[in-house]
Amino acid sequence: MSDKNEGYKVISDNRQARYLYEILETYEAGIELTGTEVKSIRAGKVNLQDGYALLRNGEAWLINVHISPYTASGQYFNHEPRRTRKLLLHRKELRKLIGTVEQQGLTLIPLKMYLKRGWVKVSIALGKGKKLHDKREDLKRRQDQRDIQRAMKNY
Numbered sequence: 001m002s003d004k005n006e007g008y009k010v011i012s013d014n015r016q017a018r019y020l021y022e023i024l025e026t027y028e029a030g031i032e033l034t035g036t037e038v039k040s041i042r043a044g045k046v047n048l049q050d051g052y053a054l055l056r057n058g059e060a061w062l063i064n065v066h067i068s069p070y071t072a073s074g075q076y077f078n079h080e081p082r083r084t085r086k087l088l089l090h091r092k093e094l095r096k097l098i099g100t101v102e103q104q105g106l107t108l109i110p111l112k113m114y115l116k117r118g119w120v121k122v123s124i125a126l127g128k129g130k131k132l133h134d135k136r137e138d139l140k141r142r143q144d145q146r147d148i149q150r151a152m153k154n155y
Contacts, residue, residue: 021127053108
């Protein structure tokens, strides 16, 4: 019972999001799912690569995230792989997100999907798109850090 309370298992990670966007703030959100979607997520059949979130009518929606159909059930009971899913956030967080997204022109990106105490959660981030020169600077900075670490290890 106690291991279920401590459970935190990453199902899918959007590694390219940190390369394409400058992450400003992160939020944890639940998702409104059907039964076959939960079973597919537990099996690890999720792709967050092209996903993003929109704010419409005071609600947050996760769009273009691919959850593969569950193979053990029939076609009739299965779900649409790229359907729009509602994100579950606190009203205070939603108001704050709506204000920042509309004023500053930021994007909501899913960073990772994970199981927390048996519930499926998504980590979404407020991100600002990087330009090509910013991406190059990050790569150079990372390479320099690696070189420094290698030099420090030898001495």
